[in-house]
Amino acid sequence: MKTMVALGEILIELNSLSPGPLRHVTYFEKHIAGSEANYCVxxxxxGNRCVFVGRVGDDEFGRNAIEWLRGKGVDVGRVKLDPNPTGIFFIQRNYPVPDKSISIYYRKGSAGSRLSPGDLDDDLLREADVVHSTGITLAISETAREAVFEAFERAKVTSFDTNIRLKLWSPEEARETIMNLLRREPLKFLITDTDDSKVLVGESNPDEAYRLLSPYAELVVMKQGPKGATVYYEGEKYFSPGYTVKVEDVVGAGDALGGTFLSLVLSGFPPKKALDYAIASSTLNVTMRGDQEPLPTLQELDEFLREMNK
Ligand code: KDG
Incomplete structure (x- = not known):
């Protein structure tokens, strides 16, 4: 069994029960989310183990998040309770662009943003098979950013999902900070998408973007939205196409792809096979509300692939 240590912010997601502008939505459904928590689940x-490093509020939502993640098998022994509130966000679905979702954050000064280098444990980082974080954690606060830089410095193997959220920082700040991390700490796994690569290296063509990002990672997964994704490694390139399904909410689909891919590759699956499974997981993710509820077991992924590829 492989161990991943994930650094990030767990958020409470309040997803609109009906599509359309949030100003007219009456009912919201609660879910546990946050990119790194999604990866962990x-x-x-x-079949692998994930230790989450972060903070939640000493409040009902914080307790809810811890209990939920524990129930999913995530090791929450390192999640600290913080006097600030657990961050929340709302999701507006299918408006003004069909099949797209918009996240509206209420997280400034949240417990999760108080993550700091003092929350890191040297032995845990050194022993982990992979240490993972995202651009979201680099963006939420100065101390969280320092924690990611330090953790990556101490880790044996690192994984990073660029996950640029332009509501949290400007494209210039995202580019400068992420490229700085990549230059200082070349990665084993870089997971990104064609929107983020445009911000980082000015390229949304997957092959061109890969060429510019390849000095910074041994393996790159380039997510291409509903079209699918490409993995580049050891001189090989493999594209796995997406499936057409009815979209309920796309939030969390990228994490489903990345978390599935990482888990399977670390378990010894060839990257091509792992990417096929990862695409299946992200496809399932868009068909339901909630980032973590649709996450599948291997058996469920096999069933999906058998049916869809008939
Ligand atoms: O990738 C999904 C995340 O965006 C969602 O869970 C919320 O972590 C989140 C964020 O910061 O947007």
Missing amino acids: AFTLL
């Missing part, structure tokens, strides 16, 4: 359900 995907990773754990596929």
